[in-house]
Amino acid sequence: MGLPKFTRPKSEHEELSSNLYVANCGPAVGLTLESITSAFSKYGTVKGVYPADESGCRVIVSYHDENSAQSALKALDRCPCPDLGGRSLHIRYSVQRPQLQVVASDSVHVCLEASELNIPGIYLIHDFVSPQEEEQLLAAVDVRPWHSLAKRRVQHYGYEFRYDIRNVNTQHRLGELPSFVACILDKIPEFKKLNEAADLSLDQLTVNEYPRGVGLSPHIDTHSAFEGSIYSLSLSGPCIMEFRRYSNKESSNFIRRVVYLPPRSMLLLSEEGRYAWQHYIPHHKVDTVKDTVIRRGSRRVSFTFRKVRKGPCECDYSQFCDSQG
Numbered sequence: 155m156g157l158p159k160f161t162r163p164k165s166e167h168e169e170l171s172s173n174l175y176v177a178n179c180g181p182a183v184g185l186t187l188e189s190i191t192s193a194f195s196k197y198g199t200v201k202g203v204y205p206a207d208e209s210g211c212r213v214i215v216s217y218h219d220e221n222s223a224q225s226a227l228k229a230l231d232r233c234p235c236p237d238l239g240g241r242s243l244h245i246r247y248s249v250q251r252p253q254l255q256v257v258a259s260d261s262v263h264v265c266l267e268a269s270e271l272n273i274p275g276i277y278l279i280h281d282f283v284s285p286q287e288e289e290q291l292l293a294a295v296d297v298r299p300w301h302s303l304a305k306r307r308v309q310h311y312g313y314e315f316r317y318d319i320r321n322v323n324t325q326h327r328l329g330e331l332p333s334f335v336a337c338i339l340d341k342i343p344e345f346k347k348l349n350e351a352a353d354l355s356l357d358q359l360t361v362n363e364y365p366r367g368v369g370l371s372p373h374i375d376t377h378s379a380f381e382g383s384i385y386s387l388s389l390s391g392p393c394i395m396e397f398r399r400y401s402n403k404e405s406s407n408f409i410r411r412v413v414y415l416p417p418r419s420m421l422l423l424s425e426e427g428r429y430a431w432q433h434y435i436p437h438h439k440v441d442t443v444k445d446t447v448i449r450r451g452s453r454r455v456s457f458t459f460r461k462v463r464k465g466p467c468e469c470d471y472s473q474f475c476d477s478q479g
């Protein structure tokens with residue numbers, strides 16, 4: 155069961171509610187949920203304290219009754235709260251709205267290792283590059299031209315990926331992969347120790363720059379565009395990545411798995427994990443990992459390496475395959 159969701163307050167004169175929307179209050183401004191619960195418990199029994207959004211500086215304080223919420227609002231709204239370091243809070247009523255139910259085989263648990271995902275073909279190596287190599291890689295792409303998409307910027311090397319057709323033009327080669335990624339390619343053979351199917355002859359690179367709060371829509375990389383192994387190096391900022399497995403293209407039910415990608419980690423998608431599971435980066439500014447709130451950096455830059463496919467895909471997952479479907 156996920157956290158309850160609440161409507162954002164429309165005015166300061168809404169009808170009484172047992173839920174309060176509290177601004178300037180939350181983990182991002184140095185307040186723990188426990189300290190917030192303690193401060194508001196003086197006015198009645200607190201049912202729960204929940205994030206109001208992804209900012210980490212606004213919460214919902216939920217009471218069991220409206221009288222407690224009204225007492226807290228009158229006492230604390232726009233007044234320094236001694237129990238919260240003298241912080242001045244901005245409080246309005248809020249109303250819980252129905253939750254959308256996601257059909258999943260398990261609760262949403264953020265894994266720290268790929269082995270916890272239990273998805274064949276997905277591997278993760280932490281600290282794949284050093285902090286110095288990370289700085290050099292970021293400096294190298296920052297002096298090269300970016301192509302702006304709706305919410306992020308990209309660079310393509312080897313072959314251009316066409317987002318309008320979700321494929322590559324194999325007749326239009328841009329050239330060799332740039333020399334500044336040699337420190338990455340030299341370490342790719344490490345995956346051979348983990349996965350015998352790992353493809354080491356990579357010829358296409360897409361560099362993506364995601365501003366804070368921008369993610370990636372759920373998708374499976376086009377089967378006919380690339381061979382089986384896809385490598386994605388995360389730099390500069392952390393994020394979580396969600397994997398979804400549908401029974402078929404028309405199904406609305408899916409299995410969920412989530413993994414944390416720290417900076418400088420390299421993710422390999424191959425086999426079932428590449429061909430049958432969608433991957434997705436939620437559009438969050440804050441992620442919760444093992445009860446710890448982790449703010450995303452001002453940007454996240456990914457280096458995604460692939461091998462361009464020259465013929466049709468003949469994988470074992472025809473229900474998700476554009477070559478066979």
